[in-house]
Amino acid sequence: MSIASQVKTSLEDVRRVLSSEDRCDIIVESLMRGLDRLRALYRSSRSSFSQQDIAFLKQVRDVMHAIEEFEPARESAREVRTLDEYEDARAALTAIAERVRGAAVARRIERELADLIRREKTFSNSAAFAQPIKPSPLAKLEAQAPRCDCGEWMTLREYETGYFWGCSTFPQCWRKRRLTREEHSLLDPR
Numbered sequence: 771m772s773i774a775s776q777v778k779t780s781l782e783d784v785r786r787v788l789s790s791e792d793r794c795d796i797i798v799e800s801l802m803r804g805l806d807r808l809r810a811l812y813r814s815s816r817s818s819f820s821q822q823d824i825a826f827l828k829q830v831r832d833v834m835h836a837i838e839e840f841e842p843a844r845e846s847a848r849e850v851r852t853l854d855e856y857e858d859a860r861a862a863l864t865a866i867a868e869r870v871r872g873a874a875v876a877r878r879i880e881r882e883l884a885d886l887i888r889r890e891k892t893f894s895n896s897a898a899f900a901q902p903i904k905p906s907p908l909a910k911l912e913a914q915a916p917r918c919d920c921g922e923w924m925t926l927r928e929y930e931t932g933y934f935w936g937c938s939t940f941p942q943c944w945r946k947r948r949l950t951r952e953e954h955s956l957l958d959p960r
């Protein structure tokens with residue numbers, strides 16, 4: 771098969787996946803494979819690709835990334851309690867739906883979005899109402915984790931007599947920090 775017809779077939783495969791498949795993991799896997807194949811073809815024969823093909827492939831890559839973001843966005847959407855969280859989750863899902871518009875998977879994302887919007891009235895602005903289960907002091911402190919000097923978040927680590935902040939990327943980054951007096955008082959409110 772000539773390179774030009776291999777390109778044509780591979781592009782058709784990618785289009786077919788986008789227009790018919792709606793299972794996220796399968797789409798990502800198939801697109802990754804398709805893009806790899808096309809990248810190899812591009813390296814051996816750039817002239818077999820038109821400007822439109824290249825623009826299309828850039829779009830496909832963005833669709834693939836958007837689909838990868840869908841799973842965590844859906845998890846967050848399902849855990850929404852407050853109106854603020856609702857707004858964030860809605861914005862995230864809307865942005866993803868926008869990026870995959872036209873693909874079969876868009877319907878799945880729109881369904882999730884509709885589901886979230888249907889629950890809008892059940893969310894509250896009041897943190898007390900929204901979180902009937904009081905977060906533990908540890909969870910509260912963890913939610914205020916500082917940034918490490920390397921740019922990543924720090925996380926609470928336990929040692930014999932208490933806690934300290936350690937870089938979440940440990941063992942890549944070994945930085946640690948003592949808890950401040952205020953942080954201590956959060957853990958041990960007396």
Ligand SMILES: [Zn+2]
Nearest residue numbers: 918920937943
């Ligand atoms: Zn670090």
